[in-house]
Amino acid sequence: MTDSNLMEKIVSLCKRRGFIFPGSEIYGGLAGTFDYGPYGVVLKENVERLWLQMFRDSRDDMYGVDAAILMNPKVWEASGHVAGFSDPLAECKKCKKRFRADHLDDAKKCPECKGALGDVRQFNMMFKTHAGAMEDDSATVYLRPETAGGIFTNFKNVIDSLHPKLPFGIAQIGKAFRNEIAPRDFIFRLRELEQMEVEYFIHPSEWEHAFEEWRKVMHFFAEAIGLPQNMIHELEVEDKDRAHYSKRTIDFEFEYPFGRKELWGLAYRGDFDLSAHETNSKVELKYLDEATGEKFTPHVIEPSLGVDRTILAILTSAYREDDMGADVRTYLALAPKIAPVKAMVSPLLKNKPELALKAREVRAELQKIHPAIAWDDNGNIGKRYRRQDEIGTPFCITIDFDTLGEKPELKDTVTLRHRDTGEQERLTVAKVAERIRTAIQ
Numbered sequence: 296m297t298d299s300n301l302m303e304k305i306v307s308l309c310k311r312r313g314f315i316f317p318g319s320e321i322y323g324g325l326a327g328t329f330d331y332g333p334y335g336v337v338l339k340e341n342v343e344r345l346w347l348q349m350f351r352d353s354r355d356d357m358y359g360v361d362a363a364i365l366m367n368p369k370v371w372e373a374s375g376h377v378a379g380f381s382d383p384l385a386e387c388k389k390c391k392k393r394f395r396a397d398h399l400d401d402a403k404k405c406p407e408c409k410g411a412l413g414d415v416r417q418f419n420m421m422f423k424t425h426a427g428a429m430e431d432d433s434a435t436v437y438l439r440p441e442t443a444g445g446i447f448t449n450f451k452n453v454i455d456s457l458h459p460k461l462p463f464g465i466a467q468i469g470k471a472f473r474n475e476i477a478p479r480d481f482i483f484r485l486r487e488l489e490q491m492e493v494e495y496f497i498h499p500s501e502w503e504h505a506f507e508e509w510r511k512v513m514h515f516f517a518e519a520i521g522l523p524q525n526m527i528h529e530l531e532v533e534d535k536d537r538a539h540y541s542k543r544t545i546d547f548e549f550e551y552p553f554g555r556k557e558l559w560g561l562a563y564r565g566d567f568d569l570s571a572h573e574t575n576s577k578v579e580l581k582y583l584d585e586a587t588g589e590k591f592t593p594h595v596i597e598p599s600l601g602v603d604r605t606i607l608a609i610l611t612s613a614y615r616e617d618d619m620g621a622d623v624r625t626y627l628a629l630a631p632k633i634a635p636v637k638a639m640v641s642p643l644l645k646n647k648p649e650l651a652l653k654a655r656e657v658r659a660e661l662q663k664i665h666p667a668i669a670w671d672d673n674g675n676i677g678k679r680y681r682r683q684d685e686i687g688t689p690f691c692i693t694i695d696f697d698t699l700g701e702k703p704e705l706k707d708t709v710t711l712r713h714r715d716t717g718e719q720e721r722l723t724v725a726k727v728a729e730r731i732r733t734a735i736q
């Protein structure tokens with residue numbers, strides 16, 4: 296399978312099985328936007344829930360916020376986005392198409408019509424709109440280009456309301472918007488994206504320790520969501536490529552089918568953000584250490600994770616094809632913790648009410664462990680298994696006449712089928728429940 300072939304297969308599976316659809320599809324789509332469908336949205340929620348558990352809820356030093364997407368435009372002046380959140384743009388003089396200049400092999404020639412490209416200019420990637428009835432410049436607001444802005448502006452609110460001691464952090468999941476010149480590679484480069492970000496506030500002397508700690512948490516998270524460690528590569532961003540205020544940045548790159556590209560980032564941002572917001576807002580954004588009497592601007596470590604790039608990494612690394620001779624079995628080897636459906640229960644035959652009754656009972660029993668236990672009695676059992684394989688359901692459970700006691704020694708046992716191997720075993724319902732519980736813990 297070639298890499299572009301793999302992407303085509305994943306895009307097609309996502310659409311066919313209700314994971315991800317092109318945005319506004321019935322109107323021909325809108326570049327850089329995608330909609331999560333019934334299974335995609337649950338996969339995304341499962342990933343986000345794990346992130347919240349690991350980055351926020353299991354820790355005493357973390358707090359959550361859910362800030363507004365529209366913010367006072369001064370936020371983005373202070374952060375430097377109004378002046379500098381731009382990508383280099385080159386326009387073809389002949390066909391008028393626009394390209395990201397730093398992604399071109401030949402900076403002079405149009406990759407589409409071979410016409411000459413004009414001079415490169417900076418293109419600001421923030422989406423602009425207007426708040427209220429006036430449409431003049433005084434009413435300009437931006438859709439936030441990153442969620443971090445809403446964290447920094449709430450630093451003082453969190454300190455004043457909850458009085459946390461340093462070090463502490465604020466976590467947020469939410470949408471961000473970037474007017475990318477060339478959205479591409481399915482959900483890798485979007486115009487509307489989702490981020491999971493932490494700003495971790497520290498005493499400047501603690502930065503190396505905190506940086507290492509978050510770096511480990513990011514790897515634990517990768518493991519928890521089932522990303523193969525050997526497909527993740529840390530890239531130390533060199534001095535010349537780093538923002539001037541950052542003393543260290545690591546890009547976590549992932550081996551996507553279209554190349555090794557940035558999945559997540561971890562940055563030491565110094566006191567850049569809080570100092571800039573303090574200067575611009577004229578509101579003091581400092582921390583008073585009551586034990587030592589020292590008052591200072593905390594420094595910040597920022598683990599920043601894109602949700603959509605995470606989902607794409609999960610899908611591309613979980614996609615499998617098994618050659619079965621007559622045909623090919625496709626499945627997603629998703630970690631049971633994040634699989635949208637944990638197990639499927641089905642009666643062997645559709646038109647036998649006694650089987651359905653027992654199967655419903657078994658399903659209700661298993662739903663005490665997790666609600667996402669599906670029901671399927673359509674088509675033959677082989678087809679049902681294949682449908683679940685394609686959405687990454689780790690277990691299928693079949694109820695037959697032996698379950699009902701046709702062979703007395705097998706009464707109340709069911710067939711448990713494993714997604715990755717296709718192997719089946721005969722177990723009691725209690726044992727099956729135990730297997731599911733252990734797998735999704």
Ligand code: ATP
Pocket residue numbers: 441473475482483484485486488489490557558559560599600601602603604
């Ligand atoms: P790139 O260099 O690929 O444009 P970036 O360095 O600008 O990315 P950051 O500003 O560090 O990205 O954003 C933090 C995270 O948000 C990224 O690591 C990525 O996971 C995600 N992200 C950024 N831009 C996009 C996008 N256009 N579409 C989807 N996810 C994105």
